[in-house]
Amino acid sequence: MKKNLQNFTGSLTVKRFFRPRQILLLVLSIAIVAIGPYLQQQLVKAQSVLPSEIATGNLWREASFPVENFEAYTSPFGPRGGDFHYGLDLAAPEGSYIRNWWGGQVVEVWEDGRCGTGAIVRSGDWEHIYCHLRGRVQKANGGRYYTDGEGLQIWQGQVVPAGARIARVGMTGRTTGPHLHWGLKYGGRWVDPALVLREMYSHQS
Ligand SMILES: [Zn+2]
Numbered sequence: 001m002k003k004n005l006q007n008f009t010g011s012l013t014v015k016r017f018f019r020p021r022q023i024l025l026l027v028l029s030i031a032i033v034a035i036g037p038y039l040q041q042q043l044v045k046a047q048s049v050l051p052s053e054i055a056t057g058n059l060w061r062e063a064s065f066p067v068e069n070f071e072a073y074t075s076p077f078g079p080r081g082g083d084f085h086y087g088l089d090l091a092a093p094e095g096s097y098i099r100n101w102w103g104g105q106v107v108e109v110w111e112d113g114r115c116g117t118g119a120i121v122r123s124g125d126w127e128h129i130y131c132h133l134r135g136r137v138q139k140a141n142g143g144r145y146y147t148d149g150e151g152l153q154i155w156q157g158q159v160v161p162a163g164a165r166i167a168r169v170g171m172t173g174r175t176t177g178p179h180l181h182w183g184l185k186y187g188g189r190w191v192d193p194a195l196v197l198r199e200m201y202s203h204q205s
Contacts, residue, residue, distance in 0.1 A: 087183035094178035116173020129183035134170025
């Protein structure tokens with residue numbers, strides 16, 4: 001309750017700088033560039049972990065569908081063969097682009113035998129995870145970065161806007177075909193990405 005009140009006060013403070021009727025449009029246009037991560041954090045914090053309960057629906061207009069050349073949903077979030085599948089699989093042509101779901105900071109890029117080449121972007125309390133990327137993780141100048149091998153690089157610590165091309169679909173790690181394994185966490189807890197996509201669509205005309 002205390003948290004909610006603080007956030008409410010926070011958004012009132014922001015509103016004083018703008019005409020109330022224009023606040024949503026202004027927030028949408030400005031957020032990506034400069035104060036995005038801060039505003040998103042404030043707004044997201046005021047929300048529950050269930051996307052369907054989110055009151056400020058316009059927020060989702062900023063979010064980007066995570067693949068450019070979507071073909072099919074090939075595996076849902078949930079139990080799978082005695083295991084649990086912590087993400088949504090989106091099939092797309094190998095080498096096609098992956099788009100950053102929401103503006104944030106690249107907090108980790110890595111390689112392992114399961115996710116393959118992977119990246120995590122943090123946006124406020126949200127973390128979005130991208131697996132099976134085409135390309136490698138490399139080190140330079142004391143930093144780590146993902147590269148698709150064709151000029152695209154994203155560095156650990158880098159800020160990336162929503163919709164930015166951050167990687168390419170590949171087949172690294174455990175996969176039988178080219179797809180993006182897309183995971184979402186809110187406040188450290190896994191969220192079904194399909195629920196988030198549904199919310200996004202219901203607020204996009
Ligand atoms: Zn998967």
